[in-house]
Amino acid sequence: MITVLVTVENGTISEIEITSAxxxxxxxxxxxxxxxxxxxxxxxxxxxxxxxxxxxxxxIRDTVSEALKQAEQ
Known part of the structure; x- marks a missing residue:
């Protein structure tokens, strides 16, 4: 299981950090x-x-995708 922190600034992905794997x-x-x-x-x-x-x-890709979906809500 991989956990990431995705930073979105002004609607743009600016940083992705793996917090656990x-x-x-x-x-x-x-x-x-x-x-x-x-x-x-x-x-x-x-x-x-x-x-x-x-x-x-x-x-990583799937976790980022899920994080982006959550950010849209």
Whole structure:
């Protein structure tokens, strides 16, 4: 389970921080973190996963997507 803190300023994703990643392999998680700048650049969680760290990057992507949905409400 991955938990993130997504900072949205003036309707723009400005920062994504992983606050916990219980059970995640540190090596895969480290590679998966490469998805964060892609999400910020695209201003969307609809980006490709990181090859070699598919499950971890999918976890980050899905958690960011959920956080953005909650922010819209």
């Amino acid at each position: 219980d059970g995640e392999d540190k090596a895969y998680l480290s590679m998966a973190e490469d998805i964060i700048p892609k999400i910020i650049e695209a201003q969307s969680a609809d980006v490709d996963t990181v090859s070699g760290a598919t499950f971890s990057s999918t976890g």
